[in-house]
Amino acid sequence: MTQPFLPVTLEEAEKRGWEFPDFVLVSGDAYVDHPAFAPAVIGRWLEAHGFSVGIIPQPDWTDPEAFSVFGTPRLAFLVTAGNMDSMVNHYTVNKKRRRQDAYSPGGASEKRPDRAATVYTRKLKKLFPKTPVILGGLEASLRRMAHYDYWEDRMKPSILMDTKADLLVYGMGERTILEIAEALNSGLAAASLTFIPGTAFFSRDLETFDTPLVLPSWRTLQDSKKQVARSFLRQMDHNDPVTGQPLAEPYDTGFIVQLPPAEPLTTAEMDQVYRLPYLRRAHPQYDKAGGVPALDEVQFSLTSSRGCFGACHFCAITYHQGKTVQPRSHEAILEEAAAMTQDPAFKGYFHDVGGPTANFRQPACEKMTTSGACTHRQCLTPQPCPNLTVDHHDYVTLLQKLRKLPRVKKVFVRSGVRYDYVMADSDPTFFEELCRHHVSGQLRVAPEHVDEKVLALMGKPSKEVYEAFRKRFEDFNTRENLNQFLVPYLISSHPGSDLKAAIELALYLKELGHTPEQVQDFYPTPGTLSTVMYYTEMNPFTEEPLFVPKEPDEKRMQRALLQARLPENHALVRQALNKAGRRDLIGRHPDALVPPGDEVKKAKPAPPKSQGSRRKNHR
Incomplete structure (x- = not known):
């Protein structure tokens, strides 16, 4: 029997024998049942652990009925703006409206509101005041504390203060959302869930918390840019599951409390997430519109890892996913790849094998997993840390195995290669394998x-490091x-x-x-x-x-x-x-x-x- 999509209508839920789903997930993206799309991952993950999940993708935010498709869920509403921040999705850096949205059917650009996480949560809190609303996803994660908002050119409070959501899940949420689901299912109230790593929430006082680190207050942050800088550095210092402390940001009526990040997934858990029964296509309701364009970019790509210790200052991956690299096993990746080759649309090319940084397949050093990431120190800049483990052997072996699969013509690496990490490797094997087998005419580096x-x-590393890599690349290709x-x-x-x-x-x-x-x-x-x-x-x-x-x-x-x-x-x-x-x-x-x-x-x-x-x- 073919695995069905997660229900998006009451009729589909009733076919499963549900009166009310345990969770209703409201998403700013169209529903694509693929592991590159966070709503599908969270929905399938909860389903695999015995919870029923209905999805309301891209509801009409002006119509209350659009949020009432499944009625009141038994445990909670889950809200995400989608894979992208809705403001970045909608506006260029010049604040001009984009014409297309790759995460909407046919690329339509009007399927979600600005600040989708806030709009959806407020609507649900008004319509279902007694039902918990749990925020998650990139948009909420990056706004969990007070932050500068480029589009309004001012400081804004935590999104929890704007939305009154009961709980916020930050980072990659599988471990956290499952603990929340089990706690709610056991009868605990959402207001009592003040102990789950990877969450933030509002609290009227700090009496029940053991020595939280108190950040500058919301009032202070509005008045002092220096305090904004100091507050963010403290947040980065405690963005580690091993060394992080609870953080508390004071407001007039209480505190936003952020607990330390959840433990990164083990390789076995990563494999479990990506082995869930995804249908790997957009819901059929989008067929007439031509599908969902974002799927085209990832349909024949493989995620091999999460997390990034590169920690470029302009990139939010470290703040969201963390520095600890979490690899999938070769067996699980090869299993997924072999299944892809049976797709009638597969033409023999894997478009990418990677993650936030393609050639990171293990934590930066042994210390990171046992003692946590260093504070105020980069693994690669200005010079590679003496403790850095520089080893491409595992990644090279994985790429070699993928190339040998039947029906595979080429395996490309497009998700970004850290050239300074390549240059720090005394073994030239990866560099030579990359150039010979995994470049599609152009190698994009940053x-x-x-x-x-x-x-x-x-x-970022110095110009000399890039120059050395560029010369090596050109000499080898010549x-x-x-x-x-x-x-x-x-x-x-x-x-x-x-x-x-x-x-x-x-x-x-x-x-x-x-x-x-x-x-x-x-x-x-x-x-x-x-x-x-x-x-x-x-x-x-x-x-x-x-x-x-x-x-x-x-x-x-x-x-x-x-x-x-x-x-x-x-x-x-x-x-x-x-x-x-x-x-x-x-x-x-x-x-x-x-x-x-x-x-x-x-x-x-x-x-x-x-x-x-x-x-x-x-x-």
């Missing part, structure tokens, strides 16, 4: 910048007659990047003869150190003032400099060079970034001819 000051603020290219990801207008730094990057790109097809302006989203820099205009570690490009003209100039070759950018590049005092880079000489333009005075017109001459001309 140096992000070349200015040393900006790189340090990003938490020697092996491989027509492959590096494509660097770059960020413009990151905190600390002034025009001088942007010009340095533009000159480097000119030296390489490379014009990026796309340049990403820095996007200040909650849950990153770089966003704290953007808001506070200071280095959080030193509290020294920091230049932050915020003016639209400045950001346009920095972006244009990275694509200086494009004729449509020439005027902006000249404007930037004039402003920076670098007119020497305007001209037609080999070192110039752009040719002269309208700002160069034209030659004076010839003097008028004499009157006699004019008369002569008229004869």
Whole structure:
């Protein structure tokens, strides 16, 4: 018998013999029953442990009936905005509305509200005041404490204060949501669930908590940017399941309490999650709209790990998933891959095998699993830690096994390779295997910048490390007659990047003869150190003032400099060079970034001819 989708209608629930499901999961995404989609993972995980789950995907938030599909669930409503933050999903960094939403049927862009987690939770609390509402997912996780909101350009309180949700699950939630489900099922009230790792909640006092670390208050955070920086650093210090303490953020009426993160999943538990009976396709109700575009990107990709100890300052993965890398077993990955090859749509290509960082397959060091992650110290920057375990053997073996599967033509690695981790490995096997077998013409890596000051603020390695990797890649490909290219990801207008730094990057790109097809302006989203820099205009570690490009003209100039070759950018590049005092880079000489333009005075017109001459001309 074919495994059914999780119910999305009352009729589907009744076919299963349910009067009321245990949980109703309200999601900002269309329902895709695939392990790359968090609502499907949480739904299937609860189902596997004996709980019934109905899904309300992308309800019409203006219609109360849309939230009443299953009536009142026996235990709780679960709310997620979906795989993406709804504001990032809706708006570009320039705050312009995006035309498409890959997580909606047919790419439609109006299927979810702005701040979907907040809108859904408020609606449910109004319609079902006696039923617990539990928030989860990326949008809630990154807003669990007070945070800077780029779209309103101000500090906002914890999303729990805005929504009045009973509980918030942060991070990757399988372990946490199961403990919550079992506690509710045993008869405990949601208000009493103040002991489950990986949760945050509102409490009127701190009497029942053992020495929580009290953060700056909400009032203080509104008045002091320095305290915003200090508070976030403390949160990062305690974002570890081994060493983390409970945190308490004071508000006028009580406290937001955050318990330490849940323990990372073991390899066996990761395998269990990915072996759940996913149908690996979008719900049939979306067929007429052409399906859900986001599935195309992951349909033939394999997740091999979670977590990232790279900890780039502009990335929220560390704040959300944590630093501890959690690998799946080879057996489970090969089992999933073999099943994929039987799909009629499979053409012989696995598009990716990876995670947040593809070539991380084990914790950074033995200490991380026993004693926790170090505070105020990076594993890879500014130099690799002496305790860092640099070993690609397990990942190489996995890729080799995947290549040998029947019907497999190519296994690509596209989810991002940490080139500094590659360069730290004295064994060249992975580098050579990657180049020979796993690059689809272009290898995308993320140096992000070349200015040393900006790189340090990003938490990225020095320019020399990228240069060494680039030279090694090009030399190997030349020697092996491989027509492959590096494509660097770059960020413009990151905190600390002034025009001088942007010009340095533009000159480097000119030296390489490379014009990026796309340049990403820095996007200040909650849950990153770089966003704290953007808001506070200071280095959080030193509290020294920091230049932050915020003016639209400045950001346009920095972006244009990275694509200086494009004729449509020439005027902006000249404007930037004039402003920076670098007119020497305007001209037609080999070192110039752009040719002269309208700002160069034209030659004076010839003097008028004499009157006699004019008369002569008229004869």
